[in-house]
Amino acid sequence: MSGNTVWDICAETSGTLLAGGGRMLSGVARPLRFAVLLTVCYLLIACAVNTPYPTQAGSSAPLAERREFIVTSPQGNREDAYYWLRDDTREDPDVLAYLNAENAYTEAVMAPYASLRESIYQEIVSRLQQDESSPPTFHSGYWYYTRYEAGKDYAILARRKGSMDAEEEILLDQNQRAEGQAYYQLGKYSISPDSRYLAVVEDFVGRRQGRLGIKDLYSGQWLADSVANISADLAWADDSRTILYLENDPVTLQGKRVRSHTLGDSGPDSLVYEETDSTFFMQVSRSKSGQFLYIELMSWDATEVLYARADDPGLNFQAVLPRIAGHEYYVADHGDEFIIQTNQGAPNFRLVRAPFESSVDTSHWIEILPASEDKLIESFDVYRDFLAINLRDQGQRQIEVRKWSGGEALRIAADEAAYAASLIPLPEYGWPWLRYRLDTLTHPRVTYDFNVETGEKRIIKVEPVEGDFDPELYHSEYLHATARDGSQIPISLVYRKDLRQPGENPLLVYGYGSYGYSMSPRFSISRLSLLDRGFVYAIAHIRGGQEKGRAWYDQGKLENKMNTFTDFIDATNYLTAEGYGAGDKVFAEGGSAGGLLVGAVANMAPELYRGIVAEVPFVDVVTSMLDDSIPLSTNEYSQWGNPKYQPDYSTMLAYSPYDNVTAQDYPAMLITAGLWDSQVQYYEPAKWTARLRYRKTDDNWLLLRTNMDAGHGGQSGRYRQYDEVALTYAFILAQLDVSKAAQSLLD
Secondary structure: OOOOOOHHHHHHHHHHHHHOOOOOOHHHHOOHHHHHHHHHHHHHHHHHHHHHOOOOOOOOOOOOOOOEEEOOOOOOOEEEEEEEEHHOOOOOOOHHHHHHHHHHHHHHHHHHHHHHHHHHHHHHHHHHOOOOOOEEEEEEEEEEEEEEEEEEOOOOOEEEEEEOOOOEEEEEEEEHHHHHOOOOOEEEEEEOOOOOOEEEEEOOOOOOEEEEEEEEOOOOEEEEEEEEEEEEEEEEOOOOOOEEEEEEEOOOEEEEEEEEEEOOOOOOOOEEEOOOOOOOOEEEEEOOOOOOOEEEEEEEOEEEEEEEEEEOOOOOEEEEEOOOOOOOOOOOOOOOOOEEEEOOOOOOOOOEEEHHHHHHHHOOOEEEEEEOOOOEEEEEEOOOOOEEEEEEEEEEEEEEEEEEOOOOOEEEOOOOOOOOEEEOOOOOOOOEEEHHHEEEEOOEEEEEEEOOOOOOOOEEEOOOOOOOHHHHHHHEEEEEEEEEOOOOEEEEEEEHHOOOOOOOOEEEEEEOOOOOOOOOOOOOOOHHHHHHHOOEEEEOOOOOEOOOOOOHOOOHHHOOOOHHHHHHHHHHHHHHHHHOOOOOOOOEEEEOOHHHHHHHHHOHHHHHEEEEEEEEEOOOHHHHHOOOOOOOOHHHHHHHOOOOOOHHHHHHHHHHHOOOOOOOOEEEEEEEOOOOOOOOHHHHHHHHHHHHHHHHOOOOOOOEEEEEEOOEEEEOOOOOOOHHHHHHHHHHHOOOOOHHHHHHHHO
């Protein structure tokens, strides 16, 4: 170990132990591994004063070096002493040393709570059904499903021909594909129209840069065909020999070109389409009816859908409607018509039908579902005999079903206070059953099949929860808090009834509030570990989402972005005023753009929170959006603005968490990052942590944990993901009982 610092040793040791495997302690049970880790980290803390890595005065916390650097922009220059932590190669020894030092410090600080962390992990995984499987889906003569085997991290994809009683055919065992890999994620898979070939996009790094693989399901052999650096979307042509994929830009990592690959052809793949506007995302798909292949081009405020006949060897694409700034639309085909979800004259969208040959002429449009001021059309799904629509009504997700033959529309909702009814698209165009799931905060997810013709409804799966779980112990509510400008902020919350003590419970408030994404209530087996310890859990449906329609989204972006943060603060104050949480036991959590949320709130109202968890947080807003080489920057000007211009620059600078760190007391904070994150680069949370540690005036915990083998979604695998959840919950619970003995180790 010559040359390694104490932090290197601790990071290596803790990484080996926490992975739950490794040769070093492969025969030792997890609780004992944590006990060993606890002992090791105690010793390392005692020796930390001698570490070569710089530490904060009076503490063993790593102190990142400050180096002069100026971030230039047309609107003014800014100093950034931690810019050096950006390393696009991810190989700089100084950067890696700092990240490893922070990881080791996090493990050392959390060491006194190792048994709590292990208990939480064991609680969560004990609730998992070991051999769980998905409801089967019928398509082209086969029943497809996934299943887990006991103790394994990844699902097995399988099918049976004609009947679920037929012999099983294993299509893909992800456990075999993940063997020996630090990270593995199946992006998407697609079966060829003749049911012979399986095409997969797999990520072995965590950076959402996939690799195409093709398996011959008749022989069981993988073909030599392989394409690297692609997005997850795939679409087969009718010949079952031609497949479309998205080639990523090597710098921005976003889909840039649609190419056509022919099985067995080792030459260059044909270019089908190239997008020149860097503000647009791309997708490729095959329509449910099988008539068309689609190329969908989407920015945050405009759409263009191109289509070609799936049996056309020339793949001649044309536009359903040409792109127009401000016009968003989504398309499916039915018979000889397009079904179009459009915001033309309808901020909350409307549904129309249009003949293929005249879809560009709006005078030929026939309205299916008109515009509404208070109901948002989120999505729709087309079948041969009916149309299914996901709606947001009063903040709750519902389903409306309409037969093409006519008759009264059917609405599917729920009896719970907070719920979401969500369509599950099925691939068989002529299937008579609608599949949907019902999510609540108190009951495990239930999946239903509903026969639109006969009205028969059947439960096909209830998400299993092992152990003595009783849903009747828990209670959910759907409330509204008044924002400072008078707006009504929806809040979904859940708690355990027998542990509710008004004004005394610890409270965890979660939020997101960006991109128009609505945070639907859902049951969580991991969250039970907090609820069963007396926590009240709340989701603040703040502006920036679309829970209350398009206007709710528009009021939380660009020049209105500050509403997102003040809504969260106002929701927190409402919850404590109404007795849902004790004022000195309130926590906040958010990830990605939700990390931006809690980062801004930490600067604006730190006194409200005992602790904050910021997962892969987007916190260096201005610097990142100035750099159009960073993935997502140019695509998201319509969300945040372009800081090369005013007033966007000043607006973003006013809330950017990194730029607004100041000399004040902050809550205890756990910040996470992924070294290979392509959505929020690892150096944003790393720089933020460094600046916080340099400027904050309190002695509260400030922990940074960087997953060195993963990206934006954290660790892959069914079980390994709960290591990260256990760390988060242990951190939160530790703030309610940081003993003097444990605190003395940090002094």
